[in-house]
Amino acid sequence: MFAEEEIIGKLSICMGTSLEKKEQLPLTLAQMLLNAVRRHEKNGIMYIQENGEDFFQTYPDLLINAQKVLSGLKEKGIQPQNKVIFQLSVNQDFITAFWACVLGGFVPVPINIITSDDPNNATIKKLLNVWQSIVSR
Structure with missing residues (x-):
């Protein structure tokens, strides 16, 4: 057992x-x-493409792209607090969709890309479960 003074040590x-x-x-x-965007307009995100090449996106470009996606989602009638399911294999598209949801007050629901047409595929089951939970509300 340690004495309280040993545990605390010297006060400062x-x-x-x-x-x-x-x-x-x-x-x-x-x-x-x-x-x-305001403070670091030349900074951004470096994406590594599937072919191994780099792609740099500045924060202002990310904001512009996210606002374009947001505009499209609003045109489709998506409202704040609605869930938006997306499956995107390109990292830049994923990040853009995520920020579009955040800017619009939507709930982003990213799901892995389905790589098999097997109905027992875990990703297909997950997608169906998420879809049913959204539609049943």
Whole structure:
């Protein structure tokens, strides 16, 4: 058994002013992306394509692409809090769809790509279960 003093060790005192927030921190993921666009417009995401080549997408380009997808989802009648199922094999498309959902207030529901037409395939079963849970509400 250790004495309380041994566990705690020596106490320390730190004196100084309170940390100042220079700007409001983002409260949502959408705000986080918008901040990244404003503050880091030349930064972005590096994707590795299936062929091994790199593709760089800046945050402003990501936002523009996500807004285009968001516009299409809204045209289809998707409303905030609706679930959006997507199966996308290209990483850039996946990230764009995810951010479109976040910006629109939709719930992104990504599911693996179906690689087999076997009805007992786990991904097919998962897709059907998710679809049924959404439709039955």
